[in-house]
Amino acid sequence: MIYLDNAATARPNGEAVKAALHFLEKDFYNPSAMYKEGFQIHREVESARKNILAKVADIAAFDFIFTSCGSESDNQVIFSCARRGNFVTTLGEHAAIFNSAADLKRRGVEVRFAKLKNDGSVDEENLLCLVDANTTLVSVIHVNNETGAINDIASIAKKVKTKNPSTVFHSDGVQAFGKIPFRMSAAIDFYSVSAHKIGGIRGIAGLVRSKKKNLFPLIYGGGQEGGLRGGTENVFAIKQFEYAAEQKFLNLEKDLKKVSSLNEIVRAGLDKNLFRILSSEQASPYILSISAPGLRGETLMHMINDQGVLVGTGSACSSRNRYSRVILACGVEERYAEGVLRISFSAENTEKEVTDAVKIINECAAKLSESLK
Amino acid sequence: MEKIIIIRYCEIHLKGKNRGYFEKVFMINLERALAGIRHEIRRPSGRYVVENFDESRTEEIVSKLSKVFGVHTLSIGLKVKTDLDVIYNTVKQIAPQTGTFKVETNRADKTFPLNSMELNAEIGGRLLADYPALKVDVHNPQKVLYIDLRENGSTLIFSDMIKGAGGMPVGTAGKGTLLLSGGIDSPVAGYMIAKRGMQIEGLHFHSYPYTNMQAREKVEELARILAGYTGGMTLHIVSVTHIQEQIHKNCPAEMMVTLLRRFMMRIAEKISENTGSQCIITGESLGQVASQTIEGMTSSNAVIQNLPVLRPLVGFDKTEIIEIARKIGTFETSVLPYEDCCTVFLPKHPVIKPDLKKVEEAESKLDVEALILEALSGEEIVKL
Numbered sequence: 137m138i139y140l141d142n143a144a145t146a147r148p149n150g151e152a153v154k155a156a157l158h159f160l161e162k163d164f165y166n167p168s169a170m171y172k173e174g175f176q177i178h179r180e181v182e183s184a185r186k187n188i189l190a191k192v193a194d195i196a197a198f199d200f201i202f203t204s205c206g207s208e209s210d211n212q213v214i215f216s217c218a219r220r221g222n223f224v225t226t227l228g229e230h231a232a233i234f235n236s237a238a239d240l241k242r243r244g245v246e247v248r249f250a251k252l253k254n255d256g257s258v259d260e261e262n263l264l265c266l267v268d269a270n271t272t273l274v275s276v277i278h279v280n281n282e283t284g285a286i287n288d289i290a291s292i293a294k295k296v297k298t299k300n301p302s303t304v305f306h307s308d309g310v311q312a313f314g315k316i317p318f319r320m321s322a323a324i325d326f327y328s329v330s331a332h333k334i335g336g337i338r339g340i341a342g343l344v345r346s347k348k349k350n351l352f353p354l355i356y357g358g359g360q361e362g363g364l365r366g367g368t369e370n371v372f373a374i375k376q377f378e379y380a381a382e383q384k385f386l387n388l389e390k391d392l393k394k395v396s397s398l399n400e401i402v403r404a405g406l407d408k409n410l411f412r413i414l415s416s417e418q419a420s421p422y423i424l425s426i427s428a429p430g431l432r433g434e435t436l437m438h439m440i441n442d443q444g445v446l447v448g449t450g451s452a453c454s455s456r457n458r459y460s461r462v463i464l465a466c467g468v469e470e471r472y473a474e475g476v477l478r479i480s481f482s483a484e485n486t487e488k489e490v491t492d493a494v495k496i497i498n499e500c501a502a503k504l505s506e507s508l509k
Numbered sequence: 510m511e512k513i514i515i516i517r518y519c520e521i522h523l524k525g526k527n528r529g530y531f532e533k534v535f536m537i538n539l540e541r542a543l544a545g546i547r548h549e550i551r552r553p554s555g556r557y558v559v560e561n562f563d564e565s566r567t568e569e570i571v572s573k574l575s576k577v578f579g580v581h582t583l584s585i586g587l588k589v590k591t592d593l594d595v596i597y598n599t600v601k602q603i604a605p606q607t608g609t610f611k612v613e614t615n616r617a618d619k620t621f622p623l624n625s626m627e628l629n630a631e632i633g634g635r636l637l638a639d640y641p642a643l644k645v646d647v648h649n650p651q652k653v654l655y656i657d658l659r660e661n662g663s664t665l666i667f668s669d670m671i672k673g674a675g676g677m678p679v680g681t682a683g684k685g686t687l688l689l690s691g692g693i694d695s696p697v698a699g700y701m702i703a704k705r706g707m708q709i710e711g712l713h714f715h716s717y718p719y720t721n722m723q724a725r726e727k728v729e730e731l732a733r734i735l736a737g738y739t740g741g742m743t744l745h746i747v748s749v750t751h752i753q754e755q756i757h758k759n760c761p762a763e764m765m766v767t768l769l770r771r772f773m774m775r776i777a778e779k780i781s782e783n784t785g786s787q788c789i790i791t792g793e794s795l796g797q798v799a800s801q802t803i804e805g806m807t808s809s810n811a812v813i814q815n816l817p818v819l820r821p822l823v824g825f826d827k828t829e830i831i832e833i834a835r836k837i838g839t840f841e842t843s844v845l846p847y848e849d850c851c852t853v854f855l856p857k858h859p860v861i862k863p864d865l866k867k868v869e870e871a872e873s874k875l876d877v878e879a880l881i882l883e884a885l886s887g888e889e890i891v892k893l
Binding site for chain 1: 717718719721754757758853
């Protein structure tokens with residue numbers, strides 16, 4: 137089996153699981169408990185918080201809230217910071233932002249979507265035009281989950297703040313965290329991250345918060361996470377996240393280089409008569425979107441799957457969303473948007489795996505194309 | 510005081526000499542519906558009574574029983590000692606305090622000092638004294654309070670009737686193969702035939718890799734909902750991908766659906782032979798889509814050798830079908846947006862009134878027998 141759907145979820149780091157397991161089996165105490173055993177666990181949670189945060193931010197200026205998933209982090213910022221005026225975002229957002237925006241509309245908040253350029257990144261000029269004195273929140277995805285397009289969020293945030301200093305700036309960094317070199321800058325107020333894309337387990341994620349910015353809880357409870365996220369902490373998941381992040385950031389540059397070379401093998405090896413590459417050269421090398429015009433991405437994915445290669449599709453083969461909205465927003469014609477496959481890498485993939493996968497992908501596309509003639 | 514559920518059945522009493530057989534099958538179906546839940550079903554004359562069950566699951570039990578074909582009505586009642594004061598106090602608990610009512614007694618226990626008319630009068634009188642806003646109306650009461658004095662010294666007291674599924678016990682009217690597509694119509698067709706007592710085997714065709722696993726899961730879910738009425742179901746799953754590819758390659762595009770349906774019918778008949786099904790059931794409704802014209806049905810019927818094809822929805826409007834689908838709980842699943850029959854091969858302009866000769870001519874380009882054998886060799890069977 138060749139796993140090339142790492143942007144959906146990545147294999148959990150086994151060493152990190154082993155190292156954290158005693159928090160599940162032996163040191164299971166509630167970190168809010170006042171006895172020594174509980175307090176000790178509380179300290180473990182706090183050290184994880186600081187260690188993870190320090191990878192991307194100055195811990196004096198920012199803090200970190202543990203949440204259950206990237207979607208929760210996104211939702212918390214949106215429903216906390218965009219309660220009035222208008223909310224500016226992009227057409228290239230993850231569903232956690234896109235669908236929350238739809239709910240904001242129902243709540244009477246105006247939502248404005250900035251266009252994308254052909255390479256999948258946001259049209260900055262268009263975005264800045266949408267920001268005005270009434271803009272309460274701007275959210276721009278860091279690395280798009282379908283195309284891998286990278287937005288220069290530090291620069292965008294700065295320009296947004298120049299136009300309206302009181303606007304809050306958020307970015308969904310789920311596909312960037314631990315993969316693309318990045319540090320929080322002063323103009324970025326919130327940043328969503330998730331554990332399971334970088335070797336953590338599912339069910340744990342986080343939100344980086346500027347200490348200057350207010351936030352409200354989505355989940356009210358017993359005052360955990362500084363009162364910003366109720367619910368007893370999943371200490372095992374938090375510690376496993378910390379250990380996995382430690383490994384990931386240690387190898388970030390090395391992994392990036394390796395994944396770039398894997399990405400290059402696929403770009404060079406795909407049959408040019410059957411495929412068009414949708415991801416731009418500047419996109420994150422972890423994600424490669426390709427399209428086989430005239431073929432359905434999902435049918436092709438099934439055939440590739442039967443040959444032991446696991447890749448993602450742009451969207452499910454359903455009559456309601458036949459095409460990915462993000463791919464269409466990049467200006468891709470419908471006939472290209474239908475046959476989208478998303479190949480996403482991890483540093484664990486080998487050159488041989490990727491070479492074999494390209495061969496299988498080419499063969500399946502040729503076979504399907506022949507059947508449909 | 511113990512909770513009981515009274516089950517009344519419908520047409521079974523019409524079946525003269527076969528009555529014993531019908532009642533036996535009905536009992537098996539009731540038992541199967543409650544499998545996994547603590548209960549006992551007894552059969553005093555003319556009705557079935559569920560006793561000694563897990564009272565915290567009363568609603569679930571009633572819901573399961575109300576889906577068993579043959580159940581006319583159900584009542585949740587109370588079982589008490591046959592004693593006038595106990596009976597009155599229990600009736601009082603379920604009686605209304607205003608409006609109109611009547612008491613109706615059935616006295617199997619002939620040793621009870623009051624006869625049924627006297628007991629009606631006694632209980633009714635006490636109620637009127639306790640609740641002055643109540644009135645008796647023996648012709649058209651808002652509430653009927655039933656008292657059932659049984660021979661074993663216990664009395665059943667109940668009031669409201671819950672409507673059951675009606676029909677005949679499944680298994681008393683043979684077996685049929687239902688073509689189950691995943692749309693709105695076919696589960697309704699299966700429901701209607703099962704209601705008349707027929708045991709159903711489902712048959713689903715898929716076109717993987719052109720259709721997805723979610724579409725298949727959806728059909729399994731539909732079969733599971735139907736199985737709630739039919740007491741389990743076997744689902745046969747057959748791939749028609751290669752057949753579609755061959756039609757696409759060798760035959761006129763507008764004939765795709767017409768030819769595919771003929772293959773489906775042939776496969777359905779073969780599977781029926783293997784499983785002992787005596788008919789094929791489809792959800793076709795006249796004129797609903799291009800393939801459901803009388804010419805289309807003629808074309809697909811022409812390949813069936815021996816079995817009748819039942820089309821219980823042939824004269825129904827879509828809105829009428831949807832109404833039943835909602836009632837039986839299949840609608841929400843049917844409208845999940847997974848494609849059931851691969852639309853990749855669907856022509857823009859399918860032939861609406863296929864001419865049998867032309868259809869057969871187009872089909873002659875295919876090795877029909879070999880394609881059917883190949884499809885059947887990959888048959889999967891799921892027991893639900």
